Amino acid sequence: MGVVRCMWCAALAVxxxxxxxxxAYAYTDxxxxxxxxxxxxxxxxxxxxxxxxxxxxxxPKKKIEKDEQ
Amino acid sequence: xxxxxxxxxxxxxxxxxxxxxxxxxGRIVRAVLREGAADLDAFLTSRAAKTLTASGNxxxxxxxxxxxxxxxxxxxxxxxxxAAFPGAIFxxxxxxxxxxxxxxxxxxxxHAAATLTLDLADALLEENLGxxxxxxxxxxxxxxxxVFIDVLSVERREPGDATWLPYAQFVRTFLxxxxxxxxxxxxxxxxLLGRRDGLEPEDVYRMCGALRKLRSPFLTxxxxxxWLGARQDPDDHSIxxxxxxxxxxxxxxxxxxxxxxxxKSLKKVAPREGxxxxxxxxxxxxxxxxxxxxxxxxxxVEAALQEFQSRRVLxxxxxxxxxxxxxxxxxxxxxxxxxxxxxxxxIWRNAHxxxxxxxxLVVNLARPTPATGWRNRECLGxxxxxxxxxxxxxxxxxxxxxxxxxxxxxxxxxxLAAELSTNLVVAEYVDPRDSMFRxxxxxxxxxxxxxxxxxxxxxxxxxxxxxxxxxLEGTHRxxxxxxxxARA
Numbered sequence: 001m002g003v004v005r006c007m008w009c010a011a012l013a014v015x016x017x018x019x020x021x022x023x024a025y026a027y028t029d030x031x032x033x034x035x036x037x038x039x040x041x042x043x044x045x046x047x048x049x050x051x052x053x054x055x056x057x058x059x060p061k062k063k064i065e066k067d068e069q
Numbered sequence: 070x071x072x073x074x075x076x077x078x079x080x081x082x083x084x085x086x087x088x089x090x091x092x093x094x095g096r097i098v099r100a101v102l103r104e105g106a107a108d109l110d111a112f113l114t115s116r117a118a119k120t121l122t123a124s125g126n127x128x129x130x131x132x133x134x135x136x137x138x139x140x141x142x143x144x145x146x147x148x149x150x151x152a153a154f155p156g157a158i159f160x161x162x163x164x165x166x167x168x169x170x171x172x173x174x175x176x177x178x179x180h181a182a183a184t185l186t187l188d189l190a191d192a193l194l195e196e197n198l199g200x201x202x203x204x205x206x207x208x209x210x211x212x213x214x215x216v217f218i219d220v221l222s223v224e225r226r227e228p229g230d231a232t233w234l235p236y237a238q239f240v241r242t243f244l245x246x247x248x249x250x251x252x253x254x255x256x257x258x259x260x261l262l263g264r265r266d267g268l269e270p271e272d273v274y275r276m277c278g279a280l281r282k283l284r285s286p287f288l289t290x291x292x293x294x295x296w297l298g299a300r301q302d303p304d305d306h307s308i309x310x311x312x313x314x315x316x317x318x319x320x321x322x323x324x325x326x327x328x329x330x331x332x333k334s335l336k337k338v339a340p341r342e343g344x345x346x347x348x349x350x351x352x353x354x355x356x357x358x359x360x361x362x363x364x365x366x367x368x369x370v371e372a373a374l375q376e377f378q379s380r381r382v383l384x385x386x387x388x389x390x391x392x393x394x395x396x397x398x399x400x401x402x403x404x405x406x407x408x409x410x411x412x413x414x415x416i417w418r419n420a421h422x423x424x425x426x427x428x429x430l431v432v433n434l435a436r437p438t439p440a441t442g443w444r445n446r447e448c449l450g451x452x453x454x455x456x457x458x459x460x461x462x463x464x465x466x467x468x469x470x471x472x473x474x475x476x477x478x479x480x481x482x483x484x485l486a487a488e489l490s491t492n493l494v495v496a497e498y499v500d501p502r503d504s505m506f507r508x509x510x511x512x513x514x515x516x517x518x519x520x521x522x523x524x525x526x527x528x529x530x531x532x533x534x535x536x537x538x539x540x541l542e543g544t545h546r547x548x549x550x551x552x553x554x555a556r557a
Contacts, residue, residue: 027086028202031237033270033298035308037289038236038327040297045326046231049319 081447087221088157091150093142097162098133100154105221109158112223117192121217126185128218129163165216167404167458170448171205172262173430173438175414176250176340179257182208183243183335185215191328194321199226203235204242210428212402213420228317233327240290241267247338248286249273256410258431265442270294286337342418346411348388362541367395369539369548370463373495374399379461383489385434386467390416390427396463397425404455408433434485435475455489462490469499472517473509479520479528487532493552494533498525500545522547
């Protein structure tokens with residue numbers, strides 16, 4: 001259940017990224033290599049975020065709560 | 070749209086399109102354009118701003134009506150501002166007593182400014198706000214305490230935005246200069262004085278050997294960004310397009326993790342305590358004083374500061390800050406300068422832990438910090454900031470260094486002392502027969518054969534009256550309490 005929800009969230013995120021009009025506010029130089037590195041790290045951490053959610057959904061505590069419901 | 074700068078008052082800060090900053094005698098005024106007003110309001114009413122203002126880490130700010138602005142600056146100064154920024158909001162900031170810049174700080178202070186910047190970014194995130202720049206120029210020091218001064222640095226963030234655009238600037242202006250200072254021995258003045266926006270990863274990449282390139286923190290701060298940047302097509306602008314996540318919590322999670330990893334990097338490049346330099350042991354070991362001489366010198370300085378109730382003290386050649394601390398404990402606000410970043414770092418650590426009002430700066434008075442930035446008006450030079458700003462100047466065991474090592478004429482040194490102080494100078498005369506003096510001359514004694522106590526006193530009298538003097542018994546040194554004469 002958790003996995004399916006995560007996949008939907010990811011798909012929605014991709015669609016939103018594609019539909020969003022790009023706007024840049026910064027007046028400081030965002031760099032190029034550093035920005036790419038940040039994007040890679042963000043993707044990795046973002047995956048961890050879903051993994052964390054996934055683990056949370058599978059956790060015994062959550063299961064017990066669901067069973068009780 | 071950027072408003073034109075009024076010619077009568079050139080802006081001290083102007084890069085941010087949301088507003089400009091102006092310096093007037095004793096006053097700091099900021100014009101905020103309409104497009105920056107909502108972000109400013111969101112920040113000033115935030116919990117983060119209130120907490121930081123209460124702790125003294127955010128500059129106090131007050132909105133000025135047109136009438137108050139005219140009253141504060143006078144019609145002559147206010148009118149061009151009002152004409153150049155129609156409909157703008159005007160703010161007045163509480164001035165920080167002595168502005169200083171990152172190339173004058175020891176690594177300890179740059180580290181403290183970086184920590185404050187990350188603390189602010191973290192606190193803002195919880196309120197859906199964010200920093201749009203992350204540079205040490207947003208921070209000044211009030212004594213040893215960092216104060217965030219750029220209230221326009223904060224903007225409302227889009228909830229799904231997981232990119233921290235100032236990331237690269239934070240790395241360039243905080244982490245890489247600290248890493249280069251700590252690991253490569255590159256002093257901050259060398260990395261920051263000539264470069265407004267810090268060190269590029271590519272700059273540091275060239276300074277690193279093959280092994281260092283693969284080691285933490287250089288691998289993630291320098292090597293990978295350099296490799297990725299080299300592969301990037303400079304005409305491909307897609308990387309600069311904003312990427313938004315549907316789940317705001319995910320974006321916040323990513324940013325929190327990013328700030329966490331920046332904190333870890335900051336810890337790795339933190340200056341080590343207990344570092345040694347040629348001057349760090351000067352007071353303890355190299356110095357030829359007995360404890361008796363030292364006590365006599367301390368009593369002389371204490372009595373002078375007490376008698377004249379000095380409130381603003383400049384300690385030149387402060388070394389580890391013994392006399393700066395003495396003045397601060399007596400209630401003075403002290404600026405302590407020395408050319409050695411190691412001893413200045415030690416002064417900062419002590420002042421910070423003891424909460425003493427000491428601003429320690431890496432400045433060599435024989436080669437003071439120049440004015441920098443656009444038209445040399447963005448950051449004033451050290452002398453421009455210091456002139457007439459102190460009612461007492463301490464020049465203890467330093468004049469002979471300026472005479473011998475820097476080859477500055479005695480009359481010039483005393484003329485500068487008279488420009489810096491509005492009242493007192495406490496000076497130590499070191500005779501050419503003194504062992505430290507001879508250590509410095511290295512066989513060039515003939516250059517100073519005409520210097521003696523009488524010559525020194527005559528040079529003092531050009532600007533000062535000699536209130537009293539005291540020989541340090543058994544040495545070739547004499548202390549002078551000088552007071553600026555009325556005619557000087």
